[in-house]
Amino acid sequence: MNLKTLYNDGVNITEYFRSKNNVQENKQEAILISYDLQAGSYIKHLPEKGMYHIDGNPKEMISHQYLCKFVKYLGNEISQFEHLSILEAGVGEATTLAYLIEYMEGSGSKFYGFDIAPSRILYGKEFLRSKKREAELFVGNMLSIPCQDNSFDIVYTVHAIEPNTSDAKNIIKELYRVTKKYLILIEPSFELGNEETKANINKHAYIKSLKQQVDELKYEVIKYELFPIGTFSNQPAIMIIKKDSNCDDATSYCCPSCHSKIIFDKRGGYCINCSIFYPIIREIPILTREAGIFFSHYLDKF
Numbered sequence: 416m417n418l419k420t421l422y423n424d425g426v427n428i429t430e431y432f433r434s435k436n437n438v439q440e441n442k443q444e445a446i447l448i449s450y451d452l453q454a455g456s457y458i459k460h461l462p463e464k465g466m467y468h469i470d471g472n473p474k475e476m477i478s479h480q481y482l483c484k485f486v487k488y489l490g491n492e493i494s495q496f497e498h499l500s501i502l503e504a505g506v507g508e509a510t511t512l513a514y515l516i517e518y519m520e521g522s523g524s525k526f527y528g529f530d531i532a533p534s535r536i537l538y539g540k541e542f543l544r545s546k547k548r549e550a551e552l553f554v555g556n557m558l559s560i561p562c563q564d565n566s567f568d569i570v571y572t573v574h575a576i577e578p579n580t581s582d583a584k585n586i587i588k589e590l591y592r593v594t595k596k597y598l599i600l601i602e603p604s605f606e607l608g609n610e611e612t613k614a615n616i617n618k619h620a621y622i623k624s625l626k627q628q629v630d631e632l633k634y635e636v637i638k639y640e641l642f643p644i645g646t647f648s649n650q651p652a653i654m655i656i657k658k659d660s661n662c663d664d665a666t667s668y669c670c671p672s673c674h675s676k677i678i679f680d681k682r683g684g685y686c687i688n689c690s691i692f693y694p695i696i697r698e699i700p701i702l703t704r705e706a707g708i709f710f711s712h713y714l715d716k717f
Contacts, residue, residue, distance in 0.1 A: 422452040429578060433620060440580030441620055447531050454534035457508045458542055468647040485644050486514040496597050498568035500666050503528040504557055504590055505575020509539030509550065516548040527567065529555035536699050553700040557586045559671040561702035562593045565662040571599035574651065577621045584628045591634060595660050600625065604652035607641045611648040626654065671704050685713050
C-alpha cells in the first residue's frame with residue numbers, strides 16, 4: 416500500500432505501523448514517515464481555529480494567535496537565562512521557531528533547528544523566508560544529534576519527544592549532551608494533564624513518564640509544572656533542566672556516529688574519522704546515520 420495514499424485517506428500512520436508490526440510503541444521509521452508525510456500541514460492550519468487551554472481553561476483560538484501567546488510564555492522563560500545560541504530539537508516546519516525569533520528580536524542570539532523529517536525542514540526553511548526570519552536548519556535524529564558536546568546555550572523541545580515511546584531516556588541524554596546551560600522540555604504530561612490529555616496519550620502511545628526518566632538520570636530539574644498554554648486535549652508540562660558546564664565550545668556540527676567534526680563543502684559534510692559523507696540536498700544538510708555514505712576516497716584530488 417502506498418503510504419502517501421494512506422495518509423491522504425486520513426489514516427494515522429504511526430497507528431498503522433503499530434498495528435502492522437503488532438507493537439505498542441512508535442518506532443523511529445514510523446515517526447519519520449508519519450511526520451514527513453505531514454509536511455506543510457502545520458503551516459496550512461495556522462489561520463484555522465482549534466481548542467486550546469490557558470491555565471487549564473478551554474479556549475477556542477486561531478492557531479496563529481495561539482502560537483503568538485505560546486512563544487510569549489516560552490520566550491519569557493528563555494529570557495531569564497544568558498544565551499547566545501538556541502536550538503529547537505524536533506523543529507518541524509519551524510512555526511514555533513519563527514514566532515519565537517520574532518518575539519526575541521534583538522536578543523543577539525543565533526537560532527538553530529533540526530528535525531528527522533527532511534520534508535518538514537524544507538517547508539520550515541520556506542516558512543522562515545516568508546516571515547523574513549533567519550535560523551540554521553538541518554536534518555538530524557534526536558537519538559544521535561549531529562552536534563558536538565555543549566554546542567548550544569539553550570536547547571528546547573515542543574511536543575518533539577512525545578511520540579518516542581521507548582526512546583525517551585536516550586533522547587534526553589542526547590539533548591543534555593549538546594546543551595551547555597539549560598534544557599527546556601515542553602512535552603505532554605500524563606501526570607499533570609487533564610483527562611482528555613491522558614486519553615490522547617494512551618490513544619497515540621505517547622510518552623508517559625518523562626519526569627521520572629529525568630530523575631533517574633539525576634539531572635537538576637529547576638522547574639516542572641503544567642505549561643500555561645497548550646492544546647486542550649494534549650496539555651504539556653514545562654521542565655527546565657540546568658546543566659553546569661564550564662565549556663566554551665562553539666556551536667559546530669559533528670558526525671552522528673562518532674562525534675568527530677565534519678568538514679563541509681557545497682555538496683555535503685565529510686567525517687575523516689569514519690570516511691562517511693553526508694549530503695546537502697536542496698540546501699539542507701542531511702546529518703543522520705542512515706543518510707551517510709561510506710566514501711573513503713572522497714577527499715582524493717584528481
